[in-house]
Amino acid sequence: MSRARITTPSSMGEALDFLRSAMEDRGWVALFASCKALYEGRGASESSEGDVLVIIKPDRTIIVHGPSGYKPLNWQPSGSAITLSEQSGHLEIRALRRSPRELLVLECGRVYAIAALQAPQSPEFYMYLSESEIRDVLVEHPELIEEGLRIAGIERPVEPGFIDMYGYDREGRLVVFEIKRVKAGEQAARQLLRYIEAIKTRGLKDVRGILLAPDFTESAIRLLELSGLEYKRLDLRRLYELASKRLSARGTKSLLDYMRGSKE
Amino acid sequence: MSRARITTPSSMGEALDFLRSAMEDRGWVALFASCKALYEGRGASESSEGDVLVIIKPDRTIIVHGPSGYKPLNWQPSGSAITLSEQSGHLEIRALRRSPRELLVLECGRVYAIAALQAPQSPEFYMYLSESEIRDVLVEHPELIEEGLRIAGIERPVEPGFIDMYGYDREGRLVVFEIKRVKAGEQAARQLLRYIEAIKTRGLKDVRGILLAPDFTESAIRLLELSGLEYKRLDLRRLYELASKRLSARGTKSLLDYMRGSKE
DNA sequence: AAGTAAATGTCGACG
């Protein structure tokens, strides 16, 4: 049996039946129709009838797209209660959200086509780079952090856990790094602080600690400055480029290869 | 004949043909597929393979939705140049935006279902051609620009961005083309000039630059003549006729398909 | 749960 089903329904009853069965059991629906939208909630809107693409996702997010532009004409977020019915020759789709109370009603005069997909396998979408990939790039390009830095090791076990990366600055002082792939919060700052204090209690006084992240929360910066620690913003795009180069040098096709386009 | 068409393609070639013809005349497309997404531009992202819904709107907005949430996983705004191709059993969809320079590449390993809707045929929209479609026609019909011209490549990255198209004239001189779908202004002329200067600074002196558009502003023409560049008016009606023919002739692997491949 | 800041924010208006 196929996971995908499609139809160009010849009647509203047929369309309704198809939609009902498609929406059972985590169904996913794309519906081309001519319809009118009514919305009431935080704002209010009413549209004249026109061609739209209605998407219903497995999590019951509903999105109504017009023929142009990035933004949907109407939508209702995940978890809204969707009910289908036939009203005097029209297919009516209602999506109700409880808090805040918002209602979206679609009145479809004509249904051109419906496609449905069962039980989607979600992509493990990840943005930019993993923490270890960032670290690998920084090991090869310590100048991105500061001039004269020499990386000496990674994943070094210390009392409370593992130090992501460490090295020595141009004056020979030990520098300990904590790397975060996403915005670093107070948690990350505290983690670095613990490592630094653990090292200092072992007698090594002249230690620098630097938190590396694409961004920092206010509270993280406050704690770092209070504790005499440092932080340095990472340019993820730059890191991404270098990581791609690294990977393509190993024969893995990366986005940069696509961007290079045709070569002669 | 119905405005809507649907298919659950049994091969990538079939999917590609369906998509190509669906994208004629400001068509809409909804595509259920398992695919991997690569994006680089203002940000950068990469996803593992997973089920997504790809929407292509009549204005060439492309939106990639995952199985949950309001926000798309990836997208490219209206007017981006969308090209379709088959790459070693994968369906590849590329959407290129020039300013800011952003590229989205979708590698679909499986295509579950495609639904397409033909937009209402108001006369002005009937003649709609995207920049990439104009370029594709010109690649196959360089004689529309001048006799003896040979097109050598498209979407070539150069310092400031991407060259739309380039080739060699009957005397073997390199010719760089900038294509505009609408009336070309000073901006477009400057863009071409930047490309030409970038190439000249690399040592290649004998380069021609030609701006291609249905019309030109006075200031654009002034700048072009001042800079020793050329311009050539495009006959959109003629291009449209050829584009329609191109798309209706399916299954024929064109030069474009080879050029889109990363190497020869 | 409420408040705050970022986003590939998008989108429109205006100089």
Place this chain on the structure above:
DNA sequence: CGTCGACGTTTACTT
């Protein structure tokens, strides 16, 4: 082509 402001902003994170 910039900058400014609004958005049913959404989303993630802190309090």
